[in-house]
Amino acid sequence: MGTFLENLVTGAALGSIYALISIGMTMVYGLLKILHVAHAGVYVFGALLGLLAFRLTGSILFAFPAAVLGCALMGYLLYRFMYRRVQDEKPLIPLIVGIGMFTAMGDAYRLAAGPYSISFEHGLAQTGIVLGTFHISFNQVLVIGSAAALLVLVWLMVNKTKTGLAWRASAQDREVAMGIGVNSNYMFGLNFMFGSALAGIAGVLVGLYYGAVNANMGEVWAYKVFVVMVLGGLGNVTGTVIAAYLLGLAETFIISSWGYFLPRDAIAFICMILVLILMPNGVMGKRKQV
Amino acid sequence: MNPLLEIRNIETYYDLIYAIRGASLAVDEGSITAILGTNGAGKSTILKTLMGLIEDQPDKGEILFDGRRIDGRDTEAIVRGGIAYVPEGREVFEELSVRENLLLGAFTRKDRDGIRRDVQRVLDYFPVLAERSHQWAGTLSGGEQQMLAIGRALMNRPRLLCLDEPSLGLAPLLVQEIFHIIRQINAEGVTILLVEQNARMALAIAHRGLILENGRFVLAGSAADLLQDPNVQEFYLGVRSTASAKGYQRWKRKRRWR
Ligand SMILES: Nc1ncnc2c1ncn2[C@@H]1O[C@H](COP(=O)(O)OP(=O)(O)O)[C@@H](O)[C@H]1O
Ligand SMILES: [Mg+2]
Numbered sequence: 291m292g293t294f295l296e297n298l299v300t301g302a303a304l305g306s307i308y309a310l311i312s313i314g315m316t317m318v319y320g321l322l323k324i325l326h327v328a329h330a331g332v333y334v335f336g337a338l339l340g341l342l343a344f345r346l347t348g349s350i351l352f353a354f355p356a357a358v359l360g361c362a363l364m365g366y367l368l369y370r371f372m373y374r375r376v377q378d379e380k381p382l383i384p385l386i387v388g389i390g391m392f393t394a395m396g397d398a399y400r401l402a403a404g405p406y407s408i409s410f411e412h413g414l415a416q417t418g419i420v421l422g423t424f425h426i427s428f429n430q431v432l433v434i435g436s437a438a439a440l441l442v443l444v445w446l447m448v449n450k451t452k453t454g455l456a457w458r459a460s461a462q463d464r465e466v467a468m469g470i471g472v473n474s475n476y477m478f479g480l481n482f483m484f485g486s487a488l489a490g491i492a493g494v495l496v497g498l499y500y501g502a503v504n505a506n507m508g509e510v511w512a513y514k515v516f517v518v519m520v521l522g523g524l525g526n527v528t529g530t531v532i533a534a535y536l537l538g539l540a541e542t543f544i545i546s547s548w549g550y551f552l553p554r555d556a557i558a559f560i561c562m563i564l565v566l567i568l569m570p571n572g573v574m575g576k577r578k579q580v
Numbered sequence: 581m582n583p584l585l586e587i588r589n590i591e592t593y594y595d596l597i598y599a600i601r602g603a604s605l606a607v608d609e610g611s612i613t614a615i616l617g618t619n620g621a622g623k624s625t626i627l628k629t630l631m632g633l634i635e636d637q638p639d640k641g642e643i644l645f646d647g648r649r650i651d652g653r654d655t656e657a658i659v660r661g662g663i664a665y666v667p668e669g670r671e672v673f674e675e676l677s678v679r680e681n682l683l684l685g686a687f688t689r690k691d692r693d694g695i696r697r698d699v700q701r702v703l704d705y706f707p708v709l710a711e712r713s714h715q716w717a718g719t720l721s722g723g724e725q726q727m728l729a730i731g732r733a734l735m736n737r738p739r740l741l742c743l744d745e746p747s748l749g750l751a752p753l754l755v756q757e758i759f760h761i762i763r764q765i766n767a768e769g770v771t772i773l774l775v776e777q778n779a780r781m782a783l784a785i786a787h788r789g790l791i792l793e794n795g796r797f798v799l800a801g802s803a804a805d806l807l808q809d810p811n812v813q814e815f816y817l818g819v820r821s822t823a824s825a826k827g828y829q830r831w832k833r834k835r836r837w838r
Contacts, residue, residue: 463673
């Protein structure tokens, strides 16, 4: 029983991180039908900025706002000066722009931070809650709790604000939205800022959770976000969140029951291939986007 | 009095396709003006150019609304200036609720209370929409979707309402109802620019009409004059004249207009 609960918590923490990283990319896909590969680079930027702020101030409380502001700015600039120029081209062109950006960002991070893991230990990492044989770490509470709060924020933003309404309308039909006065390009810029800020927070959380950050930490995530997006039904935020938690839990339980019969990421991709074969439209079926 | 909308000799390209080839038009405040023409004549392109929806177009010419140049401005600014647009094909946001569709029509407005009152006004005006205000717009019938598209445009409190083929694909009774609504909106003081293929219906409610062919206006006049015009009768109203049995007649008569 203790193991089951611990797996549940570990899987939920992993799923929380998948969700926070994937939402931004999924929203961009829903709005612009662009595969924003460079999004994983934004996530690494958040982790590195968070670490820098932590090193400078000695408090993890400053890591989050630094990542949020830095990543929102980076997301805006990526849109304004890269994607916006190619958003009406064939999908392959923004995809290549994204791959190029992602590669360049990875090199820039390695130049700035070196190619090795850098410790991101904080004082509270060892604390936690123990109930008999059941143990939850502070980090797990932090990750699951902040993800839950942020998911509520995303839901409110998408469903209860004028900006969210404009996002949903533009995702369905950009030309009609523009025709009735929605300033779509501005709304897309805001969307990049919002999704990028979430990825930045995810970067800090991953750094704290694993006690280290690394200039290369985006590489595998870039592909795993694809898995989550595809499972969630490309562009569907609710589906993406569900897929993120399913994937986190599936990975954790499969590994805990059968061990590492394959590397963790191989298991994730096998899940994706199976779902694609069985449910080509993702776990939600074919339904609304953004 | 100056016209509310004045289009002066505009030319519009889609890349290399020369779609509008020098078109001028004046719409008087308070009137209903109809642009008639067959498929591909360029009717929708004129409205899209007016709304600033075709990037970097018009290539030539000027568009004045209330005496001010609006060509080259962002659509958002044009809409905020008081022009609302109902696109061709009942384009509602199918996966948004009726109410959300209406709220989007007020996107450039900031007056929360006024917007709330206007949602209610539109729902009172279209009781079928009121019953379904929380349903997805995609679940509405074709006629209801067209009413929603018009209601959404009214949420902008426009001075000029542009409608692109509101009768397209609707059953005759519904077409009548939609045209009745358009006339009523006009009676409440909104100037209307109506694009139609259904010339008979359009001229029945319009004050003025213009005939568009291949990107140029070939004929303009009061609705009554157009209804009497033999060319219009033959080619747009389907009234047969004795000579029209011969194929070349059509071509010859059309040429005369240019
Ligand atoms: N997006 C587009 N790209 C290229 N050509 C277009 C586009 N839209 C319309 N056209 C062309 O412009 C001409 C006018 O089209 P349109 O304004 O839609 O006509 P109408 O509304 O009168 O049926 C047609 O020849 C059409 O093929
Ligand atoms: Mg048309």
